[in-house]
Amino acid sequence: MADSQSKLHVYNTLSRKKELFEPLNPPFVGMYVCGPTVYGDAHLGHAKSYVAFDVILRYLRYLDYKVRYVQNITDVGHLVGNGDDGEDKLAKKARLEQSDPMEIAEKYTYTYFRDMDALNVLRPDISPRATGHIPEQIEMIETLIEKGHAYEVNGNVYFEVSSDPDYGKLSGRKLEEAESGTRVETASDKKAPEDFALWKKADDGHLMKWHSPWSEGYPGWHVECSAMSNKYLGESFDIHGGGLENQFPHHECEIAQSECAHGKEFVKYWLHNNMVTLEGQKMGKSLGNAISLEQFFTGDHRLLTRSWAPEVIRFFLLQSHYRSTTDFSEDALEAAETGLKNLHSMVNTIEKAENGPGDAYDVESFRSAFDTAMNDDFNSAQGIAVLFEHLKELRKRITNGSSPSNLDEVKAYIRKVVDGVMGIWPSGSGDGKADVTEGLVQLLIEIRKEARANKDFALSDKIRDDLKELGVQLMDGKDGTTFEID
Template sequence: MPLHLYNTLTRRKEVFVPTTPGHVGIYVCGPTVYAEPHLGHARGPIVYDVLRRWLRRLGYKVRFVSNITDVGHLTDDADQGEDKIARRARLERLEPMEIAEKYMWSYFDEMQALNVLRPDIAPRASGHIPEQIELTLALLERGHAYVANGSVYFRVRSWPSFGKLSNRDIEEQEAGARVEVREEKEDPRDFALWKRAEPGHIMRWNSPWGMGFPGWHIECSAMSLKYLGDGFDIHAGGVDLQFPHHEAEIAQAEAAGHAFARYWLHHYHVLLNGQKMAKSTGHFVTLAELRARYEPMYIRLYLLSSHYRSVLDFTDAGLEAAKNGYLRLLNAYREVRRQLPSAPPGRHEGLEEALDNLEREFTQALNDDLNTPQALAAFFNFVTQLNKALLERPGRESLQRAEQAFAELGEGVLGLFPSRVLEARLEGALLQGLVELLLEVREEARKNRNFALADRIRARLGELGVVVEDTREGPKWRVEPPPAPTA
């Protein structure tokens, strides 16, 4: 089955066919950088990171663009209120661009801890003012915008298809339903392309209409077209951006004469106690707080364990389950690597069959609109069969293929096994020898009924991250992942 993606624009799953064969352009709406990122901010980047990795696995060359909003996003998400970054700057008594720098790098640090690949291009809105002015001028020339009191507004009534992404009839959109009606607008549904800056407004640029700053929506239209061109392949973002932000992006670009994105992907919210996480209400848990308690790969697996088009209600129990599941995968991967150097030549029939099933089921899952829960289920089913095979010391060729599956699918596509986790404190020859020597001493102590010494060895190993389990076949041990580096 070829790759199918659910296209919000057509409201159905479609076979993905890029504009240019072999090349894919993706634009993802990035963060407005005015506060520490929370768990809700991680879902989209992780989902679209898997999309990017999977497209590369399928043989495409991908250009991945995700912006940074550092100006123009007002506190009511439309045309009223104060710029979110300027407001935060006043509270922290810093320059607005100090706020943008501070929280932009905080965001990138958290994404790195979650093993999210950096965008190929991460354009900042403040660095693309000329492009936004140029697009606004094109809309004025075509009669789709007008100047009022030093601001420029998009004339929604001039573009009858406005609402096609969110399936809203332009005539049914209630005046002032989302924003307070401004007297200077011709129609309350119109939205700002350029805002006049009040005296003393720090974030301001010169324009044909006087000093001001761009509207939030025009930024993404200008930057996506600049780096991906007309009719680019995929535009993605949170479902809350579907209206009015993405709707406005389409209208601005198309009304200015540009073909815009062909596939639209939207991920759903992460809830906390049944309510959407939001910085505006203070109802959220930051990624830094979670990283202080959990290995970031537990968080990544947790967010991939539900489909991106379903709401995920965050619970500590769910994250604990993700931890246990992750350790099961990781320990199987490590055991494969441990056995591989000394494995005899040959193949293991049961393991070969399990690998065939994994590759088939994994591919089917991700080609079905990035069904990461099903892809993970395929991996867990594989690990069950793998663990049985490992007891029989399978041949080198099968173990090499198993290692390749973990590396190419588990890390290369799902991004679950970065070298930081896999290599750090991994059971190399020295570590393995020392641990097994200590376990021999511990077993001798137990035989001599010196349980205090045996418990002390086990406890000390546990403090160092080596978990010892006593089984009928003797003691088994594994290494817990090290903590993620602190940003």
């Protein structure tokens, strides 16, 4: 059943090609995605990345893979500004907010999950914190020193890039090029400018520091992902994801550390999502043009004229491919909102209908079209187009009185893809109050029916208009009046 005609192919940054997806140990799949550095509110760019990988996760599970999804929380500050002289991000934020770095990390970890929950992003199976894995990181650094891939100077430990012949295989960057870059700080104790820190000795006043064989200090940024992915997914695993901008240096360094430490291939498939742009510019924290998710949800931002529901944001993002840039505009959001509303309306109509006298619906062709779209490197935009086509056709049949004889089966599949894979099921129907609301609206419909029978159109229009104000849309059809709640 899982193999209609096509099989899942994913674009692997390592080969720069689409490759047939074949897990190392089927049906198990290990997936690691770089999580946020928790020193600020999550913005639309985070949403694109994590919604994309959420659908990737959901689709893999739809294909019956047993996925373990690990996403780190970076709660150790990393350096700000140029070279190694900058200030720790979390420490800086802590100073600005007059609190402790761990308090900052806790606060933004909370808001991160809050916002992701709102976007209907499934929680990772494991969300390891960098600060909770200092011993693992130290152990990895020790291994690298033993194997001659790292060296210690003045309490600092650096990875020696020239000791790794494969360095650059992900980003296509060569050593000579890195060295020629004039913007690389050379005034440090590193042997070579491209060497990167595994452990840094803490300055006086540095707030986050730990004991290590080399100094009181803190780990380099890249080593946390290597150590934690190794701990929870093993020395080799299937998928590593993250934002395009992490390709270099972060992911390149992860590969170097992990492969030099373990002597085997680190990750089989590297997946990178593209950026969200705003007026053609990358949206980013450091660029100061980021609109946070909370601001979208409340509408409280100078570039927003109103608030936008989380499901609209999710749907909007899924309408473009994860490897394409997504250019944000309120016009585009509005189009997405209307489109989603129509999709929900179709789903609701189908959900309310029952098996009818019509021909059986070809669920297999539905499934095949959807799988073909998603098998092509998780083409969610195409997948949504397939949903529209089939939902439209189904609604047409139902409206024409020829509801398919196997509608139950169709509904089950719709639930699987719309809810299970895309995560865009209509919300707000199902809680206890819904029944009361339905009853009340039904009552008003009855009253209005009498008014219409008496040609009291003033009253019937008032009922309809006032209900619309409340977000309830009445629709008069041949077989009576139906309604939709916003």
